[in-house]
Amino acid sequence: MSLRPTAAERLNRARADLRMGLPVVLTDAGAGTVAAAAETLAPARLAAMRALGPAALAITARRAETLKARAYDGDLARVALPAGADLGWIRAVADPAQDLAQPMKGPLATLREGSADLHRTAIGLAKSAQLLPAALVVPVADALAFAAAEGLTCLARAEAEAALARAAILSPVAAARVPMAAAAAGRVHVFRPDDGGVEHYAVEVGRPDRALPVLTRLHSACFTGDVLGSLKCDCGPQLAAALAQMGAAGAGVLLYLNQEGRGIGLANKLRAYALQDQGFDTVEANHRLGFEDDERDFRIGAAILRRMGFAAVRLMTNNPAKIAMMQAQGLAVAERVPLRVGETAENRGYLAVKVAKSGHLP
Numbered sequence: 001m002s003l004r005p006t007a008a009e010r011l012n013r014a015r016a017d018l019r020m021g022l023p024v025v026l027t028d029a030g031a032g033t034v035a036a037a038a039e040t041l042a043p044a045r046l047a048a049m050r051a052l053g054p055a056a057l058a059i060t061a062r063r064a065e066t067l068k069a070r071a072y073d074g075d076l077a078r079v080a081l082p083a084g085a086d087l088g089w090i091r092a093v094a095d096p097a098q099d100l101a102q103p104m105k106g107p108l109a110t111l112r113e114g115s116a117d118l119h120r121t122a123i124g125l126a127k128s129a130q131l132l133p134a135a136l137v138v139p140v141a142d143a144l145a146f147a148a149a150e151g152l153t154c155l156a157r158a159e160a161e162a163a164l165a166r167a168a169i170l171s172p173v174a175a176a177r178v179p180m181a182a183a184a185a186g187r188v189h190v191f192r193p194d195d196g197g198v199e200h201y202a203v204e205v206g207r208p209d210r211a212l213p214v215l216t217r218l219h220s221a222c223f224t225g226d227v228l229g230s231l232k233c234d235c236g237p238q239l240a241a242a243l244a245q246m247g248a249a250g251a252g253v254l255l256y257l258n259q260e261g262r263g264i265g266l267a268n269k270l271r272a273y274a275l276q277d278q279g280f281d282t283v284e285a286n287h288r289l290g291f292e293d294d295e296r297d298f299r300i301g302a303a304i305l306r307r308m309g310f311a312a313v314r315l316m317t318n319n320p321a322k323i324a325m326m327q328a329q330g331l332a333v334a335e336r337v338p339l340r341v342g343e344t345a346e347n348r349g350y351l352a353v354k355v356a357k358s359g360h361l362p
Contacts (some may be wrong), residue, residue: 008166009274010197015129016151019043024125025140026118026149031167032143035122038094038134043087046136055138056079056111058119063134063290064110066096077121079139080109081358096288097271100278121157124164129242130265133290162360167299168193170200170307178203182240183247191304198258202304205243206251211332215252215314217242218322220259223266223271231346232273241341242316245247253308256299262286263295285293298322 005013014024026033027041034049038057040244041049049055056078064070064077071077079093091097093108122135139147147154170191180186182205189202208214219242225235239254246252261269268289276286283293302325305313315323316339323333 006153008153008195010153010162011125011160013130014125014155014160015196017153018066018126018129018131019191023049023152025143025150025152025154026121026157026160027154028115028118028121028144031115031118032140032146033118033122033137034140034152035118035125035135035137037126037129037131038090038136039126039132041087041090041136046087046090048156049136049138052079052138052140055136056119057081057090058116058123058135058292058344060123060136061234062287062292063094063096066092066099066288067106067108070110070112071108072110073116073119076116076120076123076155076269077108078111078116080111081136082109090134090136094132094290096275099288104297117157117354121129121155121160121164125160126207127291127295128164130268132268132271163195166195167297167303168195168197170194170300170303172307173199180247182204182241182243189308191275191307193300200258200300200304201256202308203243203254203256204308205246205253206249208251208253208310209350210309210311211315213332214305214310215249215316215337216305216310216313217252217254217339218257218298219254220257220262220296223255223260229345232276234341234343236239241339245316245337251308253305255304257296257300259300262293264291265287265295294321298325298359299329302326302331305331 017024018037019040019041023034026035027271059077059079061071061075067080069077092102111242122137123133126135127133131256146156155292170193173190173192175187175189179279180188187204190199192199219239222235224230225233226239229236242254260266263270271289272285275288286293313335314335315333315338323336326333
């Protein structure tokens with residue numbers, strides 16, 4: 001067996017590089033670019049990248065809409081850097097926290113000629129690293145030799161896109177008995193993805209019969225709600241209520257999926273909170289950041305349940321998308337169990353937006 005890293009392993013290297021402010025090299029059909037995450041780029045590396053040639057800042061169409069920039073490439077826009085653009089200008093375009101402090105960033109000139117495929121891949125990598133979805137991209141000749149000379153991670157576009165779209169294989173790595181307030185008979189399982197991503201947890205209450213539909217909750221991690229008791233969402237009360245209901249029933253499985261902030265990460269979630277304080281609702285805030293309404297991958301939950309031996313669920317949710325996903329992944333949903341708890345004066349608007357814009361059931 002070769003010791004060379006696989007595409008998935010090099011993708012995870014690229015994620016780590018971008019988070020540290022290190023550029024990566026992307027190639028496609030003879031073309032090559034150097035790409036760096038706008039959020040973590042340092043002044044010295046910005047200067048080095050600009051010395052290579054004309055640079056463009058790739059942003060999503062959601063962010064471009066906020067900035068009134070034309071997205072000629074459909075789902076993204078390639079913003080040409082003005083001659084005097086510094087790191088502050090780049091961050092102001094990428095981060096909506098600066099929209100009120102620096103409202104005059106444009107008019108922004110966006111590119112319409114040439115392929116945007118590598119720019120799209122760069123944005124996908126930044127998203128997968130839970131960074132702001134904006135990347136500085138500069139074309140380079142002989143990209144493979146350039147990457148080798150500079151010691152940069154190099155990915156072909158096709159393999160990067162395939163690795164980004166691929167559902168990670170999850171393997172159990174540890175399990176132990178954990179008596180809980182909701183159920184003395186509790187057991188926690190840790191599942192690790194093969195792509196180097198974060199681990200996810202399954203909380204098994206009692207001893208669920210694998211031959212019957214199991215009472216199940218897919219719960220996305222929420223540090224602010226689950227740990228701090230934030231009143232801006234209903235996550236903490238939902239977590240407690242789901243475990244209590246499973247304890248009362250004598251059996252159930254709660255999947256605790258590390259997909260904070262609907263998959264955008266805690267830092268971006270707090271950025272969204274700051275935008276909500278400016279008057280934007282939760283969906284609008286995500287869009288201003290450059291994200292879609294929901295960036296989570298619920299295939300993870302289905303994979304864990306199958307690995308644990310379950311084929312059918314009684315799903316505790318108000319979100320029809322979770323039901324559709326479970327069915328699409330081959331798990332039967334025998335029943336939807338409503339979970340309506342945790343409404344406060346602070347989150348009433350948030351819950352209403354989930355019904356009006358995200359299709360949640362009231």
